[in-house]
Amino acid sequence: MAAYKRHIDTDSISELTISRLSIYLRCVDQLLEAGLETVSSQELAKRFNLNSAQIRKDLAYFGEFGVRGVGYNVRELRQYIIEILGLDRERRLVIVGAGNLGLALCHYSGFSKGNFLVVGVLDSDPTRIGDATPAGLLVEDAERLPEIVTQRRVDIGVITTTPAAAQAVCDRMVQAGLRTVLNFAPTRVRAPEHVLAKTVDLKVHLEELSFFLAHAGG
Amino acid sequence: MAAYKRHIDTDSISELTISRLSIYLRCVDQLLEAGLETVSSQELAKRFNLNSAQIRKDLAYFGEFGVRGVGYNVRELRQYIIEILGLDRERRLVIVGAGNLGLALCHYSGFSKGNFLVVGVLDSDPTRIGDATPAGLLVEDAERLPEIVTQRRVDIGVITTTPAAAQAVCDRMVQAGLRTVLNFAPTRVRAPEHVLAKTVDLKVHLEELSFFLAHAGG
Numbered sequence: 001m002a003a004y005k006r007h008i009d010t011d012s013i014s015e016l017t018i019s020r021l022s023i024y025l026r027c028v029d030q031l032l033e034a035g036l037e038t039v040s041s042q043e044l045a046k047r048f049n050l051n052s053a054q055i056r057k058d059l060a061y062f063g064e065f066g067v068r069g070v071g072y073n074v075r076e077l078r079q080y081i082i083e084i085l086g087l088d089r090e091r092r093l094v095i096v097g098a099g100n101l102g103l104a105l106c107h108y109s110g111f112s113k114g115n116f117l118v119v120g121v122l123d124s125d126p127t128r129i130g131d132a133t134p135a136g137l138l139v140e141d142a143e144r145l146p147e148i149v150t151q152r153r154v155d156i157g158v159i160t161t162t163p164a165a166a167q168a169v170c171d172r173m174v175q176a177g178l179r180t181v182l183n184f185a186p187t188r189v190r191a192p193e194h195v196l197a198k199t200v201d202l203k204v205h206l207e208e209l210s211f212f213l214a215h216a217g218g
Numbered sequence: 219m220a221a222y223k224r225h226i227d228t229d230s231i232s233e234l235t236i237s238r239l240s241i242y243l244r245c246v247d248q249l250l251e252a253g254l255e256t257v258s259s260q261e262l263a264k265r266f267n268l269n270s271a272q273i274r275k276d277l278a279y280f281g282e283f284g285v286r287g288v289g290y291n292v293r294e295l296r297q298y299i300i301e302i303l304g305l306d307r308e309r310r311l312v313i314v315g316a317g318n319l320g321l322a323l324c325h326y327s328g329f330s331k332g333n334f335l336v337v338g339v340l341d342s343d344p345t346r347i348g349d350a351t352p353a354g355l356l357v358e359d360a361e362r363l364p365e366i367v368t369q370r371r372v373d374i375g376v377i378t379t380t381p382a383a384a385q386a387v388c389d390r391m392v393q394a395g396l397r398t399v400l401n402f403a404p405t406r407v408r409a410p411e412h413v414l415a416k417t418v419d420l421k422v423h424l425e426e427l428s429f430f431l432a433h434a435g436g
Contacts, residue, residue: 018425018426018429019237019422019426021425021429022419022421022422022425022426023422025425026419084429084432085425085428085429085432086428086429086431086432086433087425087428089428089432091424091427091428091431093424099322100318100319100321100322100352101318101319101322101326103318104317104318104319104322105420108319108404108420109381109404110404110419110420110421110424111420111421111424114421115428116421116424134318155427155431156424156427156431163327179430179431179434180427180430180431182423182424182427186326186327186328194434196426196427196430196434198423198426198427200420200423201240201244201328202323202326202328202329202418203240203328203329203332203334204237204240204241205400205416205418206309206311206328206329206334206374206400207236207239207240207243207303207305208236208237208240208414208416209309209373209374209398209400209414209416210303210304210305210307210309210333211236211239211302211303211304212397212398212414213304213307213309213373213374213397213398214302214303214304214307215304216397216412216414
C-alpha cells in the first residue's frame with residue numbers, strides 16, 4: 001500500500017476537491033456493497049457519471065496509489081479516503097438552536113453515526129431549555145457553551161439559530177475554542193482565519209432540480 | 219449579449235457542473251454587492267478559490283459570452299446563470315413528512331423565497347394532520363398528494379420522512395406526475411429515468427470540516 005502525503009497543504013486543495021472526495025467515498029461504498037475488489041478511474045467515472053481525469057487528479061493530491069492498468073483496490077481506496085477526510089477519528093458536535101432544524105439534525109443519522117456524535121443541543125430560549133430532544137438529550141442553556149465545549153471535548157459547532165443570531169453564536173463558538181463551525185442559518189457568518197466556518201445553503205439542491213426542469217422540457 | 223445554447227444536452231453536463239453554477243451565482247451576487255461591473259475568470263477564480271480553467275469550461279458549455287481580455291459583465295453573467303439554472307420561473311414545492319426537518323424546510327428562506335414556493339406540507343400521521351406549520355400552512359393528509367400536485371401545479375417533491383417510508387413516498391410522487399424529487403431521508407431512493415431523484419446527504423459537510431480538523435493539526 002503506497003503511503004499518501006500525511007502533511008497536505010490544505011490551501012492547495014479546493015473545497016470542491018473535498019466535496020468530490022465525499023462523493024468518491026459514497027461511490028466506493030456502493031462498489032463494496034456490489035462486491036467489487038478493484039476499480040479503474042475510468043470505471044469509477046463511468047459508473048458514477050464523473051470525469052476520470054478529475055478523479056485521477058483529485059486522488060493524486062494525496063500521492064499515487066492506483067496501479068496503472070489495474071486501477072484502485074476498492075478497500076484500500078476506501079481506507080485512504082477515510083484517512084484523508086479524517087473519518088477515522090471521533091468528532092464531537094454541539095448544536096446551538098433547538099428549533100425544528102436543530103432537533104432534526106440531532107437525530108439525523110449522519111450526524112450521530114460513524115465517527116460523528118452530537119454531545120449537546122443548546123438554546124437561549126428559557127421555554128426550550130430542559131426539553132427532551134428526539135435523540136434523548138436535554139436542551140441546555142446556550143450560556144453554558146464554553147464549559148460544554150471544554151468538558152465534552154467538542155470539535156464542531158453547528159448553528160441552527162435564526163439568521164439574526166447566527167453571527168453572535170459563531171463568535172461565541174470561536175471564543176470557546178472551536179475551530180470548525182457548520183452554519184445552517186441562511187446568512188453568511190465570518191470567523192478568524194484559523195477557523196473554518198462553512199455555511200450550508202440547502203437551496204443549491206433546488207437549483208439543480210430547477211436546471212433539470214428547465215432543460216428537460218419543464 | 220451573446221446567446222447561449224438553449225437546448226443543452228443535459229446528459230453531458232455533470233451534477234458537479236450544476237453545483238458549481240450555483241456557487242458561481244453566489245459569487246456573482248457577492249461581486250454585485252461589492253459594486254463590480256466586470257470580472258475575468260482569473261479574478262473569479264482568485265476571489266473565490268476556484269479554478270479559472272474550470273470556470274471557463276463550465277461556462278463554455280452554454281456558449282461563449284465572456285469577452286477575451288475584458289472578462290464577463292457581472293450583471294449579464296448573473297442573468298445567464300439564472301436562465302441556465304431555470305431560476306427565472308416559479309417552482310412549486312410540496313413537502314411530505316411534517317416532522318422537525320419538514321417543518322424546518324417549509325420556513326427555510328431558500329425554500330420559499332425567490333422563485334421557489336412551498337405550496338403544501340403533507341403527512342400520513344393523523345395526529346399531525348391539521349397542525350399549523352411555522353410558515354402558516356396546515357399539514358394535510360399525504361393521501362391527497364395526487365390532487366394537490368395537480369391542483370397546485372407542483373414541480374418538486376421534497377421527502378422528509380423516515381428512511382423506511384422514503385421509497386414509497388418517492389414512488390407516489392412519481393405516480394402523481396412529479397419529475398423532480400429531493401430526498402432528505404438518509405437512504406437512497408430510486409426513480410424511473412425520466413425523473414431526477416436527488417438525495418441530499420448532509421453528512422458531506424461534516425466530512426469537509428473533518429478534513430480541515432485532520433490536516434490543520436486537529
